Amino acid sequence: MELRTASSPRDVKHYTTERLREEFLIQTLFVAGEIKTVYSHIDRIITGAAVPVTPLVLTAGEEIRAEYFLQRREMGIINIGGKGTVTVDGRDYVLEYKEGMYIGMGSKDITFASNDGETPAKFYFNSAPAHKTYPTVLIRPEGTEEEGVVIVKDSNKVELGSLEESNHRTICKYILPGQVESCQLVMGMTSLKPGSVWNTMPCHTHDRRMEVYLYFEMPEDACVFHYMGEPTETRHIVMRNEEAVISPSWSIHSGCGTRAYTFIWGMVGENQAFDDMDGVAMTDIM
Numbered sequence: 001m002e003l004r005t006a007s008s009p010r011d012v013k014h015y016t017t018e019r020l021r022e023e024f025l026i027q028t029l030f031v032a033g034e035i036k037t038v039y040s041h042i043d044r045i046i047t048g049a050a051v052p053v054t055p056l057v058l059t060a061g062e063e064i065r066a067e068y069f070l071q072r073r074e075m076g077i078i079n080i081g082g083k084g085t086v087t088v089d090g091r092d093y094v095l096e097y098k099e100g101m102y103i104g105m106g107s108k109d110i111t112f113a114s115n116d117g118e119t120p121a122k123f124y125f126n127s128a129p130a131h132k133t134y135p136t137v138l139i140r141p142e143g144t145e146e147e148g149v150v151i152v153k154d155s156n157k158v159e160l161g162s163l164e165e166s167n168h169r170t171i172c173k174y175i176l177p178g179q180v181e182s183c184q185l186v187m188g189m190t191s192l193k194p195g196s197v198w199n200t201m202p203c204h205t206h207d208r209r210m211e212v213y214l215y216f217e218m219p220e221d222a223c224v225f226h227y228m229g230e231p232t233e234t235r236h237i238v239m240r241n242e243e244a245v246i247s248p249s250w251s252i253h254s255g256c257g258t259r260a261y262t263f264i265w266g267m268v269g270e271n272q273a274f275d276d277m278d279g280v281a282m283t284d285i286m
């Protein structure tokens with residue numbers, strides 16, 4: 001498990017490109033046959049990915065000094081690869097492309113498997129400290145509700161922006177109060193419409209929550225200029241396909257791509273109110 005420490009905005013404004021990337025950018029998360037994890041001191045979020053060629057077992061690791069990974073934690077997963085199965089304490093959950101899961105605190109044995117090792121599942125996950133066990137469920141953006149399966153409500157699919165502003169996109173909220181209960185994790189996916197390139201612009205901060213973005217569905221030669229920093233001290237990080245970026249609570253998190261793309265966002269911290277953001281006026285950003 002890789003460790004990232006927290007940072008002060010007063011220091012970050014002096015960082016070079018290299019240092020910014022070292023502290024906030026997460027590369028090579030998706031490695032065939034491996035589970036990769038990055039532990040951040042910011043709200044103690046763990047960002048990770050499992051790409052099983054043959055089944056992979058999630059283990060706690062020395063760093064969290066737990067008997068098993070979710071002994072004191074909860075986890076949200078979204079599959080961005082081929083069809084796969086997550087087995088939680090003996091129960092199988094089959095995840096198609098862009099289907100997700102919430103796994104509650106106390107779940108002991110977690111295994112990731114792909115239906116076909118040639119086109120493996122790519123399970124992206126965020127995990128945060130938890131204090132209570134909420135039900136483990138499979139989350140589908142579309143479909144019919146059944147036992148152990150939650151379908152994203154229409155009210156949690158929000159269309160924002162316009163082609164004229166180059167920011168036409170759909171926000172699909174997977175894990176949030178009233179749909180999939182969790183202790184602190186809020187998670188979802190935003191898809192840009194063809195021709196739109198801006199996410200989260202007009203931008204915002206939320207001092208009450210930190211956030212991690214994972215950019216994907218980008219060709220190899222495409223990139224997203226991810227903007228971070230205090231609203232009047234912005235910096236950018238050039239991001240490629242399937243790379244993640246840590247956004248401290250004091251930072252904006254917004255991106256402009258060379259073409260449309262998709263990203264997964266995960267937030268943890270003080271509250272779970274998605275709309276509790278502090279908007280930055282377009283005239284104030286520097």
Ligand SMILES: O=C(O)C(=O)C[C@H](O)C(=O)CO
Pocket residue numbers: 160169171189190199200201206211253265267274277
């Ligand atoms: O495109 C957007 O706008 C987003 O997806 C915003 C993120 O969900 C976010 O930053 C939530 O705080």
Ligand SMILES: [Zn+2]
Pocket residue numbers: 204205206211253277
């Ligand atoms: Zn945000």
